């Protein structure tokens with residue numbers, strides 16, 4: 001298991017974005033929890049939504065006076081192949097869990113469990129399925145255990161769900177983005193509903209200077225005088241990247257100058273990414289108005305930020321989705337959004353208010369086209385989206401809910 005370092009953050013700087021009562025509530029709980037020792041464990045320090053959130057919440061918890069560490073498990077690539085299959089199966093994909101799969105999962109978990117020190121922490125928060133088995137093989141002593149599930153487990157493959165559930169009885173609490181993701185018969189007694197959040201001050205979301213924007217445009221290779229639609233996502237079948245290309249092709253007939261930007265980082269725990277990236281390059285062929293970019297071409301937080309700002313519409317055409325931080329990120333930049341009507345996306349998109357919810361490629365073409373041809377409506381939608389995020393999906397609200405949970409467990 002490896003320790004992840006985070007950069008310091010100051011909660012006071014977030015005051016201008018949220019209601020003052022939220023900061024007061026956080027301060028009250030921080031007082032009760034001063035010195036509480038917390039450990040977060042997940043599978044990767046970079047790539048995807050979980051790492052994104054932890055890089056903000058952990059420093060903010062430390063700033064509140066808690067003593068918070070972050071560790072990631074270490075495992076061979078076969079383990080991450082298996083856990084990606086588990087992730088897909090837990091979102092409903094057909095698959096068979098073999099005896100060898102179980103033995104690989106358990107042996108890697110056991111190996112990582114050796115690094116756990118009993119009772120060193122008051123609360124240990126374990127994220128997603130990769131490290132879920134640790135409590136069975138490690139001695140956590142008197143630490144309270146929380147499992148944070150970031151995926152939509154509402155209609156899972158039964159064999160994989162049963163296997164996952166066999167590890168859950170050791171936990172004191174579970175956190176799901178929606179309570180309905182926790183299937184009936186789940187072995188955790190206490191379920192909390194907590195939505196993810198974005199950090200308004202991170203490089204991903206803060207305001208950009210003109211120089212930063214100009215440099216980003218060069219890296220992205222887009223022409224800002226022509227319309228741009230964008231999807232920012234891991235290269236993953238549930239994010240339906242080929243579907244997004246079909247949407248672009250459907251729209252290109254009406255909007256001749258249209259450009260499509262597909263930005264996808266490669267996470268170290270996501271071996272499927274490369275295969276889909278290559279397929280996508282083949283699928284889009286020689287169309288130079290489609291840009292397929294990743295962190296390997298120097299596309300980092302500032303370029304993602306710029307792409308969400310410069311786009312006319314940001315799409316998230318997911319077929320299954322735990323939450324989709326990319327939607328709140330785009331909304332925070334006052335960009336209208338079109339997202340799959342699945343998982344956590346309807347929490348963020350109010351159909352016809354700040355964007356549209358869609359159920360098919362045809363609907364995505366129809367509604368994205370509607371926004372592209374109506375700039376006044378697009379601007380109004382962008383402003384409404386910003387307000388939805390400000391009220392519901394910023395780090396301060398998220399931090400408050402975590403502190404409430406810690407207080408329920410240990411105060």
Ligand code: UDP
Nearest residue numbers: 048049052232233234263264265324325326
């Ligand atoms: N992301 C990024 N670069 C990319 C692709 C994704 O920084 O090329 C970020 C994206 O901005 C978001 C996170 O990765 O913050 C993805 O989170 P989301 O909840 O949308 O999906 P997940 O990857 O967790 O399924």
